[in-house]
Amino acid sequence: MIYTVDKIEEDLDYGCEERDENQPVMAVVTLVSPDGGSQKCKMPDHLLYERNISSGDTVIFDEDHFLRKPLSRNWTQECSGSGTNLSDFSAWMQDAREGKPIHKICPFCGGKVGVLSNEGQQTVIGCDSCDMRITLDIK
Numbered sequence: 001m002i003y004t005v006d007k008i009e010e011d012l013d014y015g016c017e018e019r020d021e022n023q024p025v026m027a028v029v030t031l032v033s034p035d036g037g038s039q040k041c042k043m044p045d046h047l048l049y050e051r052n053i054s055s056g057d058t059v060i061f062d063e064d065h066f067l068r069k070p071l072s073r074n075w076t077q078e079c080s081g082s083g084t085n086l087s088d089f090s091a092w093m094q095d096a097r098e099g100k101p102i103h104k105i106c107p108f109c110g111g112k113v114g115v116l117s118n119e120g121q122q123t124v125i126g127c128d129s130c131d132m133r134i135t136l137d138i139k
Contacts, residue, residue, distance in 0.1 A: 003031035060110030071107040
């Protein structure tokens, strides 16, 4: 699901003790869902800066349950320039070709990506929430 960042605040709630020096500085992010609902999540502050996330941005949760901006429809260019771990990507694509279950987050909308069909010489993987589809030829 795609959310809009409403507000970002420093997390100042460390109980009766101060933040341990080994703990990252955390931020509390207030999100608004498409239906107008609101929720809060905590995220390391440095990731918000690294991912260039600020108030008003649209975001999704990644596989690690951290926020990131969704990809545009020019996803091949964005993946190539984003430091995507190609060996991990290749491994899960191979799992899909072999018919193994895959559980990934859609880079466009935050939905669940999995094997949609595995018939004949083709495997189709895609999102359960949007029209993202990739057809793989089985060799």
